[in-house]
Amino acid sequence: MKRFLLPFCLLLFGLRLAAQDAAATDHVLWYDEPAGYFEESLVLGNGRVGATVFGGIATDTIFLNDITLWSGEPVDTAIDEDAHEVLPAIRDALARDDYEAADSLNVALQGPYSESYAPLGTMRLHFDGQANPTNYYRELDIATATARVRYRAGGTTYEREYFVSHPDQVFVIRLTADRSGALNTTLDFKSLLRYDFARGNRQLNVHGYAPYSAEPSYVDVPDPVRFDPDRGTRFSSLFRVSQTDGQVSVTDSTLTIRNASEAVLLVSIATSFNGFDKNPATDGLDNRAIAAENLNRASGYSYDELRERHETDYRGFYDRVQLDLGSTDAPRLPTDERLQRYATGAEDTQLEELYFNFGRYLLISSSRTPNVPANLQGLWNPYLRPPWSSNYTTNINVEENYWLAGPANLSELHEPLLGWIENLAQTGGASARNYYNSRGWSVAHNSDIWAMSNPVGEKSGGVNWANWNMGGTWLATHLWEHYLYTLDTAYLREEAYPLMKGAVQFCMDWVVRDYQGHWVTSPSTSPEAKYVTKSGYVGSTMYGGTADLAMMKELFDDFIGASLTLGIQDSFLQEVYNVKAELHPYRLGRKGNIREWFYDWNDEDPRHRHQTHLFGVHPGHHIAPDLTPQLAQAARVSLDLKGNESTGWSKGWRINLWARLWDGDRAYQLYRSLLKYVPPKGNVHGGTYPNLLDAHPPFQIDGNFGGAAGVIEMLVQSTEDHIRFTPALPKAWSRGSISGVRTRGGFEVSLEWSENRLRRTTIKALKDARTIVIHGDRELPLRLNAGEERVMNW
Structure with a gap:
């Protein structure tokens, strides 16, 4: 017996070492037990289909999602056509400084809520013979977008491998056992949606539909989720065993594999979503045929071929950027334990690299569907009424999702957002007319896959969030940003410029003169924040909010840049110049801060999570230490007043703000704070769950994207005419390198x-281009031809 015990012990020791070696990289998340909560699970995705893997032993639970599966139907653009008639009364109340009346009247400028991102369902794999498991290991390799589980039970080593293929549009699971006939598993499925089963040959088919309406979780109404068999988006989920050496049987609701040592499962998912303006029930795609076609095509490949095609496609994005922050003395620990150790102040540069790489992984995994961007939870959601509807929140969150795209050399992944903006411009034209009596297009606080653009609240929402209407202004800046990274003039001329012009038209019509003759917005709010007047009134509605004006300044600059690039000189451009010159200027408060409000009022919450009045610092570009030193210093004061503790996405934003103010140590302090360990189901603000997902709380993906973008912002900053190296290099990163980063220009x-x-430094031009390279006090003009590279030693 001892003869066999020693090799077995050596095998277990070797498996543990292999796990530790994997953990030593900055590309692997690993754990020594299954996930008990969503916040411990491993998320996979191909930009459309998402899988959330728990890695259980006797039962493996896997949540399934499709980014196009939402409640609802195309929006009714005829709603509230006369809502704008209340505007004169609101403006009159503001002119009298009657802010209470303005708040009360402003509620009339509220329409219906957005729809909700829906969970497709849960598949479970039930395994026989799993008593007394040992040497459990679970990992997510973000260099290959592959999850794995391995353990030993009943004298058998079991392994599972999971990935979601973009080229083949299927979720692939490979199950193996190192003993013949030891693999016995049954697959079943359940969903919070309406669905039916259909049996096939070695295949289980599920077809169903989403609700035609789902109210946000914070709205208390009777029957908040409504189904109708003749309405709503259809879905199909097909489960097939494509390879096995065992026996396969299918019942009305299960699929079973017996006496196998290997089995490959393919899951094909499709919905009837056919665009924001098409009824998915009557004018939708044929989800059944699409799912079947994808499944049949993928079944023609072996497992190794599927994996190779998946990895080749994925690594084409992931391998573009490499970050090295130097060596680490951190011990090799499971990722959750690494986070806990890091929270004590310990050094772990590879964990910092891992978090950055995980942000890139999440963007590749959740943003590859035309016109359907990553939502508040990317594409991973198990709830029928998810937090904040898992929708598109335009007062920071959906924009923050895409700060990483250009700098991280992932501009193609920006395109789902850009296509969605084009949809919004169509519905937003009606919102601009109906609610604001304006030309162009506008978007308010929330939106969804149907490109809903009206202000939400249903005449009872909080004015401080529901009535904000500058989402289109912010989103339109992404159009120019995409051009600056790609220099795609055809895109600028044919797509971006007309959309930018529509957003500018709305701004031009929305402004009014203040008592000093400056242009301001009225009514105005500052996202989710409230002021306290000198008389003690706590309110939301005002005029001349700094956030509005900052976004307008930035969009006007972008529009002027686009016009000049395209050689457009017309009367409208001159109007934009004139209004921009007479916008209400920034004002400093008595504490030396940038005012958030027209007057120097106090904030109801001085440490509020939003800092939208600092938009000109980041993501804007018109406040900077070298360009506007007094305003930059005032922005520092504003951030100091806010403090460091906030929600996850807010910390992500503050990292970028401090980096733009060239304070690398403060940005790094926030980065460490963003990686603060939050236990699953923990109600701790602004940290990271065991699976590295951002804790708003609850989970919101924007903090991951904002934090990752902040890493690049500390190392490289750019505008259309200059590149600045290491403007905010923290002392903690004393040595390192980064490659493959893209810059504006x-x-x-x-x-x-x-x-x-x-x-x-090495600089390569993608097209014929010129710039000014800046490091410290040195400025070097540079002109390169397409493909030309310049190496500089400093």
């Missing part, structure tokens, strides 16, 4: 530093 850059000093 059409360049790809790499840099190396040591002893906190920049040593070497």
Whole structure:
């Protein structure tokens, strides 16, 4: 017996070492037990289909999602056609400084709520013979977008491998056992939606439909989720065993594999969503045929071929950027334990790299569906009424999802957002007319897959959030940003410019003169924040909010830049110049801060999570230490007053703000704070769950994207005419390198530093381009032809 015990012990020891070696990289999340909560699970996705893997032993639970599966139907653009008639009364109340009356009247400018992102369902794999498992190991390899589970039970080593293929549009699971006939499993499925089963040959089919309406979880109404068999988006989920050496049987609701040592499961998912303006029940795609076609095509490949095609496709994005923050003395621990150790103040540069790489992984995994961007939870949601409807919140969240796209060399993944903006411009034209009596297009606080653009609240929502209407203004800045990274003039001319012009038209019509003759917005709100007047009134509605004006300044600059690039000189452009010159200027408060309000009022919550009045610092570009030193210093004061503790997405934003103010140590302090360990189901603000997903709380993906974008912002910053190296390099990152980063102006850059000093940079032009390279006090003009590369030693 001892003869066999030693090799077995060595095998277990070797498996543990292999796990530790994997953990030592900055590309692997790993754990030594199954997930008990969503916040411990491993998320996979191909940009449309999402899988959330728990890795259980006797039962493996896997949540399934499709990013196009939402409640609802195309919006009715004829709603509230006369809502704008209340505007004169609101403006009159504001002119009298009667803010209470303005708040009361402003509620009339509220329409219906957005729809909700829906969960497709849950598949479960039930395994026989799993008593007394040992040496459990679970990982997510973000370098290959593959999850794995391995353990030993009953004298058998079981392994599972999971990935969601973009080229083949299927979710793939491979099950193996190292003993012949030891693999016995049954698959079943359930959903919170309406569905039916259909039996096939070695295949289980599920067809169903989503609700035609689902109210937000914070709205208390009777019958909040409504189904109708003749309405709503259809879905299909097909489960097939494509390879096995065992026996397969199918009942009315299960699929079973017996006496196997290997089995490959393919899951094909499709919905009837056919665009924001098509009824998915009567004018939808044929989800059954699409799912079947994808499944049949994928079944023609072996498992190794499917995996190779998946990895080749995925690594084409992931391998573009490499970050190295130097060596670490951190011990090799499961990822949740690493987070807990890091929260004590310990050093772990590879964990910091891992979080950055995980942000890139999440964007690749959740943003590859035309006209359907990543939502508040990317594409991973198990709830029928998810937090904040898992929708598109336009007062920061959906925009923050895409700060990483350009700098991280992932501009193609920006395109789902850009296509969705084009949809919004169509519904937003009606919202601009109906609610604001304006030309162009506008978007308010919330939206959804149907490109809903009206202000929400149903005449009873909080004015401080429901009535904000500058979402289109913010989103339109992404159009120019995409051009600056790609220099795609055809895109700028044919797609971006007309959309930008519509957003500018709304702004031009929305402004009114204040008592000093400046242009301001009226009514105005500052996202989700409230003021306290000198008389003590706590309110939301005002005029001349700094956030509004900052976004307008930025959009006007973008529109002027686009016009000049395209050689457009017309009377409308001159109007934009004139209004921009007479916008109400920034004002400083008595504490030396940038005012959030027209008057120097106090904030109801001085440490509020939103800091939208600092938009000009980031994501805007018109406040900077070298360009506007007094305003930059006032922005620092504003951030100091806010403090460090906030929600996850807010910390992500503050990292970028401090980086733009060239304070790398403060940005790094926030980065560490963003990685603060939050236990599953923990109600701790602004940290990271065991699976590295952002804790708003609850889970919101924007913090992941904002934090990852902040890493690049500390190392490389750019505008259309200059590139600045290591503007906010923290002392903690004394040596390192980054490669493959893109900059505005059409360049790809790499840099190396040591002893906190920049040593070497490489700049490659994507097209014929010129820029000014800046490091410290040195400024070097640079002009390169397409494909030309320049190496600089510093």
